[in-house]
Amino acid sequence: MNDRRVAILGGGLYRPGRVRYDNAEEGVAMAYKNMLEDFPKLDPREIEFVQSSYFSDHLNQQLCMSWIVQDYIGQHRKGGYRVEAGGSTPLDAIINAYFLIRSGQFDLVLVLGWEWMSEVDTATTNEFIASASDTDWDFTVGGFYNGYYAALETRHMQLYGETIEDLGKLAVRNRNNAVHNPFSQWRAEHGTGYVGLDDYYKDRIIAWPYRRWNCALISEGACCLLMGSEKMAKRLTSNPMWIAGVGLGSDSMRPGDRLVDWAYHGVYKADERLYPANVEKPKTPYPEMANFGFAREAAKQAYAQAGIRDPLKELDVAELFAPYDGVELCLYEDLMFCPRGEGKTLIRQGVVERGGKLPCQLSGGLTAFTHPVGATSLLQTLFLHWQLAGLVRKKLGDATLQVKNAKKAITTGHGGTGCQGGVIIYSKD
Amino acid sequence: MAKEPKIIEDKATPIKREWEEYARKGNWTVKGYEMVRALSGPGKAEECKEEDFMVIYRPHGVLYHHSYGLVSKFFKGLIEKHLFGTKCPKCKTVYCPPRVHCWNPKCRVGETEWMELPLTGKVHTFSVMLFSADAFLEMLPFVLGYVQIDGAHTALPIQVMTAPTDVFIGQKVRIRFRGKRKGDLMDIYAVPAKGQTMPENSCLHEYERNLEDLNRDLENTYAFLDKRFGIKKAQVERRWKAK
Ligand SMILES: [Zn+2]
Numbered sequence: 001m002n003d004r005r006v007a008i009l010g011g012g013l014y015r016p017g018r019v020r021y022d023n024a025e026e027g028v029a030m031a032y033k034n035m036l037e038d039f040p041k042l043d044p045r046e047i048e049f050v051q052s053s054y055f056s057d058h059l060n061q062q063l064c065m066s067w068i069v070q071d072y073i074g075q076h077r078k079g080g081y082r083v084e085a086g087g088s089t090p091l092d093a094i095i096n097a098y099f100l101i102r103s104g105q106f107d108l109v110l111v112l113g114w115e116w117m118s119e120v121d122t123a124t125t126n127e128f129i130a131s132a133s134d135t136d137w138d139f140t141v142g143g144f145y146n147g148y149y150a151a152l153e154t155r156h157m158q159l160y161g162e163t164i165e166d167l168g169k170l171a172v173r174n175r176n177n178a179v180h181n182p183f184s185q186w187r188a189e190h191g192t193g194y195v196g197l198d199d200y201y202k203d204r205i206i207a208w209p210y211r212r213w214n215c216a217l218i219s220e221g222a223c224c225l226l227m228g229s230e231k232m233a234k235r236l237t238s239n240p241m242w243i244a245g246v247g248l249g250s251d252s253m254r255p256g257d258r259l260v261d262w263a264y265h266g267v268y269k270a271d272e273r274l275y276p277a278n279v280e281k282p283k284t285p286y287p288e289m290a291n292f293g294f295a296r297e298a299a300k301q302a303y304a305q306a307g308i309r310d311p312l313k314e315l316d317v318a319e320l321f322a323p324y325d326g327v328e329l330c331l332y333e334d335l336m337f338c339p340r341g342e343g344k345t346l347i348r349q350g351v352v353e354r355g356g357k358l359p360c361q362l363s364g365g366l367t368a369f370t371h372p373v374g375a376t377s378l379l380q381t382l383f384l385h386w387q388l389a390g391l392v393r394k395k396l397g398d399a400t401l402q403v404k405n406a407k408k409a410i411t412t413g414h415g416g417t418g419c420q421g422g423v424i425i426y427s428k429d
Numbered sequence: 430m431a432k433e434p435k436i437i438e439d440k441a442t443p444i445k446r447e448w449e450e451y452a453r454k455g456n457w458t459v460k461g462y463e464m465v466r467a468l469s470g471p472g473k474a475e476e477c478k479e480e481d482f483m484v485i486y487r488p489h490g491v492l493y494h495h496s497y498g499l500v501s502k503f504f505k506g507l508i509e510k511h512l513f514g515t516k517c518p519k520c521k522t523v524y525c526p527p528r529v530h531c532w533n534p535k536c537r538v539g540e541t542e543w544m545e546l547p548l549t550g551k552v553h554t555f556s557v558m559l560f561s562a563d564a565f566l567e568m569l570p571f572v573l574g575y576v577q578i579d580g581a582h583t584a585l586p587i588q589v590m591t592a593p594t595d596v597f598i599g600q601k602v603r604i605r606f607r608g609k610r611k612g613d614l615m616d617i618y619a620v621p622a623k624g625q626t627m628p629e630n631s632c633l634h635e636y637e638r639n640l641e642d643l644n645r646d647l648e649n650t651y652a653f654l655d656k657r658f659g660i661k662k663a664q665v666e667r668r669w670k671a672k
Pocket residue numbers: 517518519520521522531532533536539
């Protein structure tokens with residue numbers, strides 16, 4: 001690999017909501033305009049490539065929407081294309097832009113992400129999203145992602161003993177963080193009061209073990225990031241956030257196939273051994289339907305590049321892709337914050353809370369901040385940029401969520417039931 | 430000259446006829462609109478101002494013809510009340526859902542062989558569904574199970590017809606066929622095998638609160654079904670009580 005470094009120089013956002021009436025290209029344009037305000041020295045013509053990120057064509061009756069968006073903001077003539085991989089779409093877009101810059105092809109890339117998800121009714125939105133699962137097999141029986149993810153969490157719960165209370169703590173934490181984020185959907189809909197576990201228990205179960213509060217929001221919103229080489233970072237910003245490492249991984253399309261997962265078989269022996277004696281072992285014990293193998297694969301690569309040996313100690317702040325709260329708990333294990341089965345311990349010890357050793361989802365995450373699919377990892381990355389640059393008070397008008405002296409951050413992204421995804425490590429220096 | 434594809438059994442003409450009408454109904458054309466006054470702008474809600482937006486209503490319906498490919502035998506099997514899987518002759522993996530090619534890298538995409546599987550299995554994991562998409566609302570509440578068929582190494586997503594508070598991981602089940610079958614996984618469902626005792630460590634049953642809350646929201650679901658579809662709780666419970 002060459003030694004070119006790549007940085008997030010900054011970004012802008014269009015506040016996501018359940019339904020927004022500015023349309024997608026207008027929302028992206030406003031996010032872009034918001035970003036330009038932070039870059040007075042940037043001539044928009046200097047941008048060399050536009051990396052677009054959006055998930056669904058079904059949701060808006062429009063193919064090739066990135067062409068509309070790119071021309072709407074006057075960024076046509078130069079190259080541009082979309083990447084798409086379900087929930088992993090925006091993370092893959094950032095990683096692809098990183099490759100484009102790292103390779104030496106470009107010095108300055110604009111990443112645009114958006115999703116407008118309420119043009120059809122909620123049930124249909126769920127149905128369209130579920131068409132990212134195997135429509136001949138998993139789709140047919142009516143579980144959809146709520147059901148698939150709930151079934152994965154049931155399995156992990158049976159094996160490793162986390163409880164509804166653990167999942168509730170994450171749901172409550174996300175809301176109590178989101179009230180300090182004026183861009184969050186939770187705050188727009190529920191105001192700034194804190195909630196507690198009692199409120200969580202009152203919330204409706206939609207797919208046991210998940211209540212509504214444990215599940216990702218449906219959102220319309222946009223975000224953009226400006227990414228550049230060292231040369232551009234020097235010229236355009238005083239607070240770049242460097243990409244210290246990236247990694248990618250994948251697993252089977254159908255989660256039920258992971259019981260005999262030949263690609264993983266025998267690869268993670270320590271995790272295979274951490275299996276309770278009183279539950280019948282499938283042929284391949286890790287990740288099976290309990291953990292996320294893609295995340296382990298991706299984390300190994302990203303940590304190696306970033307020189308991270310003890311992630312829980314060395315990372316200061318995390319924005320994980322957790323469309324369901326159980327996913328976050330499992331990711332602690334797959335990202336090696338703790339051994340397999342100990343995810344619950346990090347919750348019980350307050351490690352992942354605001355003020356904890358490794359605060360996660362300070363933005364409120366996908367369940368209380370927002371989840372406009374194509375923009376989600378961009379929003380989480382922008383949030384981490386504010387953390388590392390010490391801009392939280394300036395951007396949110398409230399310093400509660402600011403992690404002091406944060407130097408290293410992690411974000412993840414994935415699509416399907418962990419079918420494909422990645423990890424990025426960001427660094428202040 | 431290559432042989433032309435030929436329809437050798439036709440169970441599709443009625444839906445093809447029915448769907449012609451939808452195509453004529455003018456998909457993609459505007460059928461109505463609303464004017465909506467709503468917040469505009471990128472910033473915090475308190476900083477946004479209102480604008481008037483025209484919102485159009487534009488339908489879109491389609492009928493796909495989709496081949497099940499070389500696993501067609503599995504789905505035709507369901508219609509004929511047989512459950513098939515495939516077995517790799519090299520690494521001996523048994524697949525259900527079937528794969529025509531083995532995915533074990535050591536087998537280099539080797540062809541598998543069809544085999545009939547027994548109508549028994551066990552619940553590998555599950556979720557109790559109290560909400561779903563439109564097409565499934567009337568089926569609520571249901572248990573989405575990933576069931577490992579005896580002799581197979583993988584798990585099949587199917588519904589488990591049981592009281593939602595009775596399902597557990599490791600539960601032995603029998604596979605049943607529905608009376609009307611159309612060629613997808615809804616043609617089958619699982620019912621618990623008789624005479625099993627609930628294991629002490631079942632994650633749904635270990636804590637009293639889990640069952641209390643689930644029962645509370647099951648009642649909410651029954652109330653919804655009654656209000657929306659006029660379906661009574663007793664009717665719903667008959668689905669699993671009769672099995
Ligand atoms: Zn094989």
